[in-house]
Amino acid sequence: MDTVLTKSTALVRNPNMLGGIILAVFLAGVMFLGGALVPYDPFKIDMGNRLQEASTLHWLGTDQLGRDIFSRIVFGAKLTIGLGMLAIFMAVCIGVPIGLISGYIGGRMDAFFMRIIDGILTFPDFILAIAIAGILGPSLTNIVIAIVLVRWIVYARVVRGLVLSEKEKEYVLVSKTSFSSPIKTIRLHLLPHVMPDIIVMAAIDVGKVILLISALSYIGLGAQPPIPEWGAMLNDGQGYFQVKPSLMVYPGLAIMVTVLCCNLLGDGLKSHFDIRKGRQEL
Amino acid sequence: MSLVVEGLSKNYSKNLVALNTISFSAKKGECIGIVGESGSGKSTLGKVLVGLENYKEGTITYNGAPVVPTKRSRLREYRKNVQMIFQDSSSSLNPKLPVWESVLEPLDNFKECSPAFLEGQNLSRKETAEQLLIMVGLDKELAGRYPEELSGGQKQRVSIARALSIEPSLLICDEPTASLDVTVQVQILNLLKDFQKKMDMTILFISHDIRAVTFLCEQIIVLKNGTIQDQFGINELYHKSRHPYTKALIEAASIQ
Ligand SMILES: Nc1ncnc2c1ncn2[C@@H]1O[C@H](COP(=O)(O)OP(=O)(O)OP(=O)(O)O)[C@@H](O)[C@H]1O
Ligand SMILES: [Mg+2]
Numbered sequence: 001m002d003t004v005l006t007k008s009t010a011l012v013r014n015p016n017m018l019g020g021i022i023l024a025v026f027l028a029g030v031m032f033l034g035g036a037l038v039p040y041d042p043f044k045i046d047m048g049n050r051l052q053e054a055s056t057l058h059w060l061g062t063d064q065l066g067r068d069i070f071s072r073i074v075f076g077a078k079l080t081i082g083l084g085m086l087a088i089f090m091a092v093c094i095g096v097p098i099g100l101i102s103g104y105i106g107g108r109m110d111a112f113f114m115r116i117i118d119g120i121l122t123f124p125d126f127i128l129a130i131a132i133a134g135i136l137g138p139s140l141t142n143i144v145i146a147i148v149l150v151r152w153i154v155y156a157r158v159v160r161g162l163v164l165s166e167k168e169k170e171y172v173l174v175s176k177t178s179f180s181s182p183i184k185t186i187r188l189h190l191l192p193h194v195m196p197d198i199i200v201m202a203a204i205d206v207g208k209v210i211l212l213i214s215a216l217s218y219i220g221l222g223a224q225p226p227i228p229e230w231g232a233m234l235n236d237g238q239g240y241f242q243v244k245p246s247l248m249v250y251p252g253l254a255i256m257v258t259v260l261c262c263n264l265l266g267d268g269l270k271s272h273f274d275i276r277k278g279r280q281e282l
Numbered sequence: 283m284s285l286v287v288e289g290l291s292k293n294y295s296k297n298l299v300a301l302n303t304i305s306f307s308a309k310k311g312e313c314i315g316i317v318g319e320s321g322s323g324k325s326t327l328g329k330v331l332v333g334l335e336n337y338k339e340g341t342i343t344y345n346g347a348p349v350v351p352t353k354r355s356r357l358r359e360y361r362k363n364v365q366m367i368f369q370d371s372s373s374s375l376n377p378k379l380p381v382w383e384s385v386l387e388p389l390d391n392f393k394e395c396s397p398a399f400l401e402g403q404n405l406s407r408k409e410t411a412e413q414l415l416i417m418v419g420l421d422k423e424l425a426g427r428y429p430e431e432l433s434g435g436q437k438q439r440v441s442i443a444r445a446l447s448i449e450p451s452l453l454i455c456d457e458p459t460a461s462l463d464v465t466v467q468v469q470i471l472n473l474l475k476d477f478q479k480k481m482d483m484t485i486l487f488i489s490h491d492i493r494a495v496t497f498l499c500e501q502i503i504v505l506k507n508g509t510i511q512d513q514f515g516i517n518e519l520y521h522k523s524r525h526p527y528t529k530a531l532i533e534a535a536s537i538q
Contacts, residue, residue: 169373170368170369170370170373170374171373171374171375171376171384173334173366173368174366174368174374174387174441174444175387176334177332177333177334177361177364177365177366178361178365178387178388178391178444179357179358179361179362179388179391179392180387180391184391188376188379188383188387189376189378189379192376192378192379193378
């Protein structure tokens with residue numbers, strides 16, 4: 001009870017976290033309930049109703065094919081945010097174990113993974129994602145695969161660095177002299193140590209990846225019409241930008257709000273963990 | 283039980299000789315003190331003996347078999363018999379784990395162990411941990427706390443409880459009292475002395491403080507720049523044949 005109380009007061013004192021949580025709750029609501037609440041079928045073409053202005057019927061107007069923009073954005077939330085989270089989740093699942101093992105066991109295993117990582121890192125990740133998506137062919141699945149292939153490296157490197165400095169600490173040495181297997185030492189000591197940093201990184205990364213997916217969809221490598229992914233909606237709208245800027249403004253805003261939410265959450269979590277760390281070092 | 287070290291040498295790099303042809307032996311129940319200034323190679327010696335560092339030259343045998351075996355079953359036996367306590371009480375416990383989880387780590391890996399403090403009772407893990415804390419003179423209430431909520435002396439007692447939980451026959455202490463103030467140092471030294479008698483274990487006590495070493499040990503080895511300068515029994519401490527370096531250490535300690 002006591003800790004719940006201190007936790008919630010700590011939260012209120014942390015405006016980033018508070019803002020992030022409010023936005024996250026809102027976005028989660030849109031993702032999980034939005035599909036049931038939207039007034040129109042996001043795929044339904046109605047040429048008689050093209051490029052309508054915002055009205056009580058169509059809250060954000062309609063696009064060049066007469067589809068309801070509000071419905072499309074709400075429907076796209078699940079796709080865009082869900083895919084961003086999925087991509088980061090998979091990158092974490094690949095990168096973190098590799099970083100832990102590579103850092104803790106060291107030796108040839110470490111040299112092997114570092115060789116791969118350095119090789120891939122010589123390319124900027126946007127270019128690499130474009131190249132992979134180009135090779136695999138344009139589709140949302142391939143974009144996610146491309147992003148995972150690029151992003152796991154960041155996690156592996158960060159985790160490895162954290163492990164390298166932590167594994168000389170005496171409690172890790174004691175774990176070894178206690179005959180704990182490397183897997184047990186990693187699970188019991190090293191994984192909890194790297195977890196806060198990974199959570200902060202992942203929160204911010206979800207925003208980055210949503211931007212990346214949208215950017216790739218915008219240049220035509222990701223979601224294909226008529227999928228209402230936000231980047232793809234930007235792409236759809238670009239031909240009509242002069243006549244109807246809202247076709248691009250609303251999806252753009254949606255992306256912005258989501259990225260903002262991720263950044264706020266990331267920063268909030270970071271200061272939350274830093275405060276806890278500071279307390280431990282007192 | 284006997285530990286025999288012969289001609290042990292170790293380099294960290296080509297021109298950094300950490301240990302230079304070290305030889306000594308320890309019999310069961312004996313307490314050997316290793317003194318030397320900072321950087322003399324004391325910690326390195328301890329780490330080589332528990333297998334945290336490898337070495338190039340020399341032989342170390344424990345009970346007649348070479349130390350830090352590579353075969354897993356032999357290694358297991360060795361780990362069960364040889365435990366180490368480290369210098370820095372603040373980093374010897376995982377800050378993210380409650381004390382009772384930390385203290386149980388060795389015992390969890392050697393489930394077949396039925397140490398004397400359990401008195402044959404069948405206790406839950408948490409109760410076992412509490413029993414261990416009581417054994418080293420701590421309140422069992424501390425079991426649920428995190429390391430940040432303990433004092434330095436309490437943390438060091440927890441480390442001692444953890445090392446002694448599987449009743450090793452050789453305990454290597456690397457300056458276990460260095461980060462503590464004097465009254466707490468004495469308590470910890472007394473605790474170690476009690477257990478040494480009770481469990482009849484061999485202790486290798488590393489310290490830069492010759493007073494702590496003379497309090498606990500019968501045999502003293504003086505280390506400087508990785509070489510043994512002097513080696514003598516405690517009753518010869520003030521003998522005139524002591525090495526000048528040893529005399530200097532004794533003098534420095536008595537001034538303080
Ligand atoms: N991991 C390492 N890599 C390279 N050199 C090291 C390493 N550990 C120790 N050394 C060097 O080996 C020498 C002996 O170090 P060691 O830690 O054994 O000294 P010590 O006697 O324990 O000193 P202190 O009393 O300060 O703990 C020192 O010169 C030290 O710089
Ligand atoms: Mg040392």
